[in-house]
Amino acid sequence: MKKILYFIAIILFINYTYSQELIKNNGFEQGTIPTYSPDYIGNFPENVPYWRQGCDTDNVLGNLLTPDILTLGATACYWKVPNSDHTLNLPVRTAGTTRYVYCGYSQNLNLKESIIGELNQPLTAGTYNVSFYGSKVQGKGYCAGSNTTYPSNNPGATIEVILRKSTDLCNSSSAVMWTSTQINTLGSWQQSGGSFVIDCAAAAKNYDRIEFRIKAQSGVNGIFLDDVSLKKVDINPIINVSKFYCSNTPLTFSGSIPSGENSLTHMWEIQECNYNGTILIGSPLHNQWLWGNPSPYTFPSSLNLPCNKYYRVKLATSNNVSCEWVESSKVIYLNCAPTLNPIPNQTICNGDSASFTISTSNWPVQVYNGASLVGTFYSNPITLSPTLTTNYTFKVTNGAKYSCSTTQSTTITVKNCPRACFSIKNIYSQQTEPSLYGPTSVKILCLPQIEIDGSCSTNEQGYHIRIAEFNLNSWQFIPADYYSGWVGSGTAPNSINLTSLISTPSANNGWTSRSFDPTKLYIVTFDVGPTWHSAPAQFFRVQNCISVSLENFKDDKTNTTINIYPNPTKDNITITVGEFEKIISYTIYDSTGFTVDLNSKFHSESNTQKINLSNLRKGLYIINIETDKGNYKKQFIKE
Numbered sequence: 001m002k003k004i005l006y007f008i009a010i011i012l013f014i015n016y017t018y019s020q021e022l023i024k025n026n027g028f029e030q031g032t033i034p035t036y037s038p039d040y041i042g043n044f045p046e047n048v049p050y051w052r053q054g055c056d057t058d059n060v061l062g063n064l065l066t067p068d069i070l071t072l073g074a075t076a077c078y079w080k081v082p083n084s085d086h087t088l089n090l091p092v093r094t095a096g097t098t099r100y101v102y103c104g105y106s107q108n109l110n111l112k113e114s115i116i117g118e119l120n121q122p123l124t125a126g127t128y129n130v131s132f133y134g135s136k137v138q139g140k141g142y143c144a145g146s147n148t149t150y151p152s153n154n155p156g157a158t159i160e161v162i163l164r165k166s167t168d169l170c171n172s173s174s175a176v177m178w179t180s181t182q183i184n185t186l187g188s189w190q191q192s193g194g195s196f197v198i199d200c201a202a203a204a205k206n207y208d209r210i211e212f213r214i215k216a217q218s219g220v221n222g223i224f225l226d227d228v229s230l231k232k233v234d235i236n237p238i239i240n241v242s243k244f245y246c247s248n249t250p251l252t253f254s255g256s257i258p259s260g261e262n263s264l265t266h267m268w269e270i271q272e273c274n275y276n277g278t279i280l281i282g283s284p285l286h287n288q289w290l291w292g293n294p295s296p297y298t299f300p301s302s303l304n305l306p307c308n309k310y311y312r313v314k315l316a317t318s319n320n321v322s323c324e325w326v327e328s329s330k331v332i333y334l335n336c337a338p339t340l341n342p343i344p345n346q347t348i349c350n351g352d353s354a355s356f357t358i359s360t361s362n363w364p365v366q367v368y369n370g371a372s373l374v375g376t377f378y379s380n381p382i383t384l385s386p387t388l389t390t391n392y393t394f395k396v397t398n399g400a401k402y403s404c405s406t407t408q409s410t411t412i413t414v415k416n417c418p419r420a421c422f423s424i425k426n427i428y429s430q431q432t433e434p435s436l437y438g439p440t441s442v443k444i445l446c447l448p449q450i451e452i453d454g455s456c457s458t459n460e461q462g463y464h465i466r467i468a469e470f471n472l473n474s475w476q477f478i479p480a481d482y483y484s485g486w487v488g489s490g491t492a493p494n495s496i497n498l499t500s501l502i503s504t505p506s507a508n509n510g511w512t513s514r515s516f517d518p519t520k521l522y523i524v525t526f527d528v529g530p531t532w533h534s535a536p537a538q539f540f541r542v543q544n545c546i547s548v549s550l551e552n553f554k555d556d557k558t559n560t561t562i563n564i565y566p567n568p569t570k571d572n573i574t575i576t577v578g579e580f581e582k583i584i585s586y587t588i589y590d591s592t593g594f595t596v597d598l599n600s601k602f603h604s605e606s607n608t609q610k611i612n613l614s615n616l617r618k619g620l621y622i623i624n625i626e627t628d629k630g631n632y633k634k635q636f637i638k639e
Contacts, residue, residue, distance in 0.1 A: 022128075022230045023210060024050035024118045028069065028099045048101075054114030054211060055170035065113045068102040070224075093133050093189045093226045100226035102137070103157075103214045114213030116164060117228070123163065125203040125324045127233040130161055131193030132212065134183035137222040150221045156184040157223035158215040159192070163207035174207060179215065183223055195233070200323040234258045237266065237294055237315040237328045246404035247307035248337035255294035255315040255328075263317040266290055268297045270305075273312040277331045285311075293317075307336035337404035338363055338396045345410050349417030349533070353385040356410075360396045368393040389413045420463075420535035421456035422526040425495070428545055429596055431615045433521075435472035442521065443538065446545035450499045450516060452524065454492030457535075460528035463492040467502060470523035470539065477523070483509045498524065516542040545594050562625065568637035569613060575634075576608045577627055583609045587624045588616075596621065613638055 025031075031048045053066045092098055103113040136156045139149035158181070163174040180192040198207075210230055214223055240254045251270070257263055269287035272280045286303055294315055305311065311334060316327035338360060346354040357380045358365050365382060367374040369390055384392065390412050397405040429444040454463055464486045469478035483501045485508030502514040516522065521541055527534045561578035577583055582605040588596040596616060602609055605628070616638045625632045 020120075020231065022119050022121075022123075022232065023228055024120065026117070026229055027094075027097060027227050028101055029097055031069070031099070048099075050118040052116050054112070054116055054213060055173075056112060056114070065104075067104070067113050067115050070100050070102055097226075100224055102222060102224055103212075104137075104222040105157075105214060105216070105220055112160075112214045112216055113222075114162075114211050115225070116169070116209050116211045118166070119208045119210060119230070122206040122208045123198050123203065124232075125198050125200050127195055127197050127319050129193065129195045129231050129233060130178055130229065131191060132159065132180070132228040133189040133191050133226045134159065134180075134185075135189050135224040136183060136186045137224065138186060140221075152186055154221055155217060155219050156182045157220045158182050158217065159223065159225070160213045160215050161196070162211040162213060163202075164209040164211055165206060166208050169209065172205070172207075173211075174202065174205075189224075189226065193229075197319075203323065233261050233319060235261055235263045235317045235319055236326050237263075237317045239313060239315045239328050239330050241313060241330045241332060243331075244333050244335055244402040246335050246337045247305070248404065248406055250298045250301065251305075251334075252296060252298040253313055253315075254296040257293060257317055263293050263319060264291070265318050266292070266294045267314075267316045268299070269314040269316070270299055270303075271312050271314070273310050273331060275310050275331070275333075277310075277312050277329065279312060305334055307334045309334055333402070335402055335404045336398070338398045338406045340394065340396050340406040340408050343394055343408045343410040345413070347413040347415060349419070350387060350414050351419060352417075353383045354412045355381040355383050356394075357381050358394060358396070361398075363396050363398050366395045366397070368395060384412060386412050386414055416459050417531060418460040418528040418533045419458045420454075420460070420526055420528040420533045421458070422452050422454040422492070422535050422538075423456065424524070424538055424540060425451040425453050428543075428594070429615055429617075432612075433472060433539075436475040440472055440539060443540040445540050445542050447516060447518070447542050448499055449497065450540070450542060452496050452498060452526065453494045454496055454526060454528075455494035457492045457526075457528050460491055462486055462489045462529055464527040464529070465496065465498075465501065466523075466525040466527075467498055468523055469520050472521060472539070480510060482514045482522075492526075492528065518543045543595075562632045562634060564623070564634050564636050568639045570639050571614050572610055572612055573623075573636055574608065574610050575623075575625060577625070577632075578629070579607060581607055581627045581629045583607065583625060583627050585626045586611065587626075589622045589624070591620045 025048065028048055028051070030050075048069050056065045092100060101115055103115065105112065134157070136154070137150060139147060158179060160176045160180075161178045162176055164170075165172040177196040178194050180194070183190050183192065210228075212225060212228055214220070235257045238256050240256070245251060253268070255266070255268075267287055267289050269284050271284045272282070274280065285305065286299055288297075290297070294317065311332050312329050313332055314327055314329040316325060318325050341359060343356060343358070348354050358377075365377045367377065367382065367384065369392060374384070374392070382394075384390075391409060392412065393407050393409050395405055395407045397403050424443050424445065426445065426449070427443045428446045431442050431444065432439045433442045434440070452465075457463065464484075466484040467482040468480075468484070469482070470476070471478055483498070485506075487496065487501070487508075499516065502509055502516070505511045505513055518541065521539060523537050523539055525534065525537045561581070563576045564573050567573065575583060575586070583602060584605055585601040586609075590596050611623075618638050620635065620637055622633055622635050625634065
């Protein structure tokens with residue numbers, strides 16, 4: 001259908017209440033009981049308002065062919081009531097009603113009795129449903145006493161429907177618009193109904209009268225009529241929409257027309273408007289014609305409609321005539337949905353985390369695993385640590401009154417990667433030393449056996465060790481490495497002898513034999529593969545751990561000028577000696593006689609010195625204090 005029909009429809013469209021009865025006094029109940037003989041010149045309307053007899057006349061007497069109004073309860077035979085001298089009456093069709101009409105036939109079969117009724121208004125273009133109730137006539141002469149009963153097998157009557165204009169009633173007949181089925185019931189009522197179409201040309205004639213006329217047929221003895229009806233087919237559309245939509249969701253709408261009715265075509269249209277539906281200047285953004293009754297419709301996403309604006313959605317329906325058009329519209333508001341860029345998939349090793357940076361204009365991000373909410377995040381980065389391969393959905397909802405959400409999905413694949421892990425065995429003590437990156441933990445190990453344990457590693461198929469001198473202040477390796485290479489295949493053992501590695505010539509140590517030096521600081525790194533994974537490096541020093549008898553290291557309790565406090569201590573002790581004595585160095589021994597801290601000299605000599613003991617384990621210790629006057633021994637307890 002061409003779009004020009006849209007403009008024709010606007011011109012011809014009128015607000016009309018569909019499915020209402022268009023015939024006035026369609027049950028013939030309004031009116032009075034006749035009290036006089038008919039004069040055959042049109043008195044039918046006196047007794048039945050809005051109705052009159054048809055336009056055919058008796059070609060012998062010149063009288064109008066006059067149908068009879070039958071009224072129960074009348075007391076005389078005037079106007080053929082209550083028991084017509086032409087007919088044998090039958091009960092009324094609906095309880096509480098008393099009137100119906102009899103239409104007979106003429107000896108001249110070209111003349112037919114009919115009734116013409118007024119309509120509420122001229123008929124517009126469209127499809128109309130017409131119906132009536134009818135019954136065959138049983139006989140005649142019952143009022144005059146000369147009874148005649150018609151054979152029950154006589155053919156039943158057929159009714160024709162014609163349209164007329166009140167301004168030229170008998171010269172403005174339309175063609176026969178509809179012909180009923182034959183009425184064959186006797187003594188009861190039978191309904192007959194159908195439909196007809198008023199096209200554009202017929203609508204322009206302004207028909208405002210309807211005629212029900214008995215069709216000429218040999219042997220037909222008339223018909224009773226009651227409850228005639230004319231209704232226009234209701235194709236007024238109904239749109240089912242929400243008030244608010246989001247810019248990232250399909251604009252899908254559904255529509256319908258009254259049940260049991262049909263529309264030949266329908267059109268969906270969307271156009272920008274203001275909040276009360278007033279269309280803004282410009283052509284419709286989109287419209288599309290479709291055949292049949294309204295069905296769900298999705299406007300193309302290619303329209304790219306600007307958000308935070310109002311739009312009018314319209315559904316129009318048309319039946320099988322081009323000049324009939326009805327429409328319905330709703331105003332919607334299109335919210336802007338938040339923007340969420342695609343989120344790349346990630347692959348991590350078991351035990352690691354995946355990190356995401358989401359640009360969301362400061363809206364919170366909800367992360368779902370299926371239907372389960374993992375968490376709500378208010379800042380970046382978003383860190384997730386699954387133990388198995390997991391699909392996640394990131395959902396961002398803006399804070400508008402009628403909020404919109406945007407989602408993106410990603411998959412974090414978790415692999416059982418090699419994980420390097422090791423520890424240094426047989427740590428004698430531990431201390432903190434300055435470095436380029438701040439205080440660094442250094443372990444003190446006893447010669448000759450320096451060992452590490454790599455059994456805490458997982459999923460490895462081989463391990464690599466590097467041993468070298470290291471400068472903490474510059475944070476650099478000192479060439480050349482003592483050892484660097486793959487030590488073995490398979491899993492890492494719980495005891496790896498570093499002394500043996502550096503002392504046995506091999507390609508991994510430059511085919512030289514090396515040994516650990518107590519004056520050096522060492523670094524050891526531990527890696528596993530494949531794929532390559534490194535554990536945090538560790539630092540150590542070595543020393544010849546000397547075990548001495550404590551018999552000669554008894555607490556000097558006689559010298560009252562030496563004082564150690566606090567004692568017991570948790571972290572630090574302070575040593576004081578005589579006013580004219582200076583502390584040079586100290587040596588600390590554990591309860592077994594092994595040296596814990598050897599010949600630690602102070603940067604400046606004074607009679608008061610503070611010692612940090614945070615690296616010592618809990619226990620009993622003896623400190624040998626060297627001064628410029630001699631050596632003194634004191635016991636203290638580390639808690």
